Amino acid sequence: MTRRGTVSPIIRMSTNIATTPAYMVELGSSIGSIYILDLAEVRVKQESEWEPKLLGFLCKWCSYAGADLAGTSRKKYPANIRIIKVPCSGRVDPLFILKALRLGFDGVLVSGCHPGECHYQTGNYRARRRIAITKKFLEYMGIDPQRIQASWVSASEGGKFAEVVAEVTKELKEIGANQLFADEK
Amino acid sequence: MKNREMEQRLRHEAKTWLEEGKVDYVIGFEPGSLKFTTTPLITKDKDDIDRLVINPFMVNNLSVYLTEIKGRVGIVAKGCDSRSIISLIQDNQVVREDIIIMGIPCPGLIDLSKVELWLGRDRDELDDITRDGDRVVIMVDGKERNFSATEVLFDNCLSCEFPTPQEYDVLLGETSSLVADKIASRDKIKKLEGMTSEQRWEFWKGEFNRCLRCYACRSVCPSCFCKQCFVDESQPQWLLPVPRWQDNLMFQIIRNIHVAGRCTDCGECERICPVNIPLRSLTKKMYELVGDLFHYQAGMDKSAPPVLTAYEYTDAEDFIR
Secondary structure, eight states: OOOOOOOOOOHHHHHHHTTHHHHHHHHHHHHTTOOOOOHHHHHHHHGGGOOOOEEEEEETTTHHHHHHHHHHTTOOTTTEEEEESSSSSSGGGGGHHHHHHHHHHSSSEEEOTTOOOOOOSSHHHHHHHHHHHHHHHHHHHHHGGGEEEEEOOOTTTTTHHHHHHHHHHHHHHHHOOTTTOOOOO | OHHHHHHHHHHHHHHHHHHTOOEEEEEEEEESSSTTTEEEEEOOGGGGGGGGOOOTTTOOGGGGGGGTTTTEEEEEEEEEHHHHHHHHHHHHSSSSGEEEEEEEEOOOOOOOOHHHHHHTOOOGGEEEEETTTTTEEEEEEEEEEEEHHHHHHHHHTTTOOOOOOOSEEOSSSOOOOOOOOOHHHHHHHHHHSSSSSHHHHHHHHHHHHHHOOHHHHHOOOTOOOOOOGGOOOOOOOOOSOOOOOOHHHHHHHHHHTTTTTOOOOOOOHHHHHOOOTTTTHHHHHHHHHHHHHHOTTTTTTTTTGGGGGOTTTOOOOHHHH
């Protein structure tokens, strides 16, 4: 179940995106060292103009291309999403989802090919089971299931991608900031 | 068959296996150093075989040793243990032909902490505990105290569906009757389900504040067979080894997802936890979720693929946009 020898996409991402908050950049540049997540402080600073942060794991064959299409066809969607390209939605380990929430993301979106259209034949079917169990189990733990989202977006569905991101962002705004792992002051 | 007779038969069989070279090792239970306890016995020596016992205190799930021992093994297995063995076979961790399973129809195990709670006495002060059908008789201060079995059995035994081993080569005794109290065994989960999600999160936060990250739950779990656990990885370092509640909680959530569809609700993690975190409220819930979502029960069919590596075209996807 545990995968070895791979560099975490979450950590890799933190060097890619200019808008990544300071605490994540710090994590990325000092792998292995002790980091302190002072989410509460970050929130205070951001309270006035709080915007949810959504992490998207997009499958390289469908959803990532769909997001590309949304861009090239000038579809507007909220800039709240940070995207990590994965080879397949089946690559998304429940650990990635939880780690993202642990780092302070307000929501996670896993997006892949429609059933029957997976480039590797069955990856999205496996992802479907994993996300289902993760979502239900985290709900039982006390995490709002709305924070874990999934969608099927094909390479030709740029419009759908824009809609999904808009809907999810709207819902996350309603639930509010992710304070799950924050230490009480 | 009485425990005494079962013991005799077990010793006889185990000795024969060792003498005939059918197995390299025998794994069973011997009396522990404390009253009313047993400890695992792993031996190659047939002189040790006479120490093997069968009683209502053999709590350990011995299948956890199968992945570590090289060679052919004869193993004593209760209902839940046998399911863990099947689960290991499904995951290609154990070869069926390499093991001989001595199945024990298990009438449920006695939880000493429940006994202590009922009597208000320490386990050392008790003289004798005997199980007789659905009654448990405890001798204390020369007096006889009578309990219904449902009052003193482990919670996971109360929700046991398969007391008789699902896979065995030799079965000791007849199929055992079930003493179950499904409602009582689910009490804690029901209470949690009744809470709001904030209350639940606060509850688990409080529980995992105590966690020492001793990883006893991982060591004792037959389903936790990864050569390297994600917790021990340093590049990437998924979580810190420092026992802070955030990381403790994350460790346990992911551990539960990893053993989903493998966990047979043997209750070992909860029993072993040195700070009494109610881990079975997680594993049992996961067990139920796997049943509800995928109509699957762990450790029932050794030819079935593990549930999270398999899929059905018809799996529910109402949560996907």
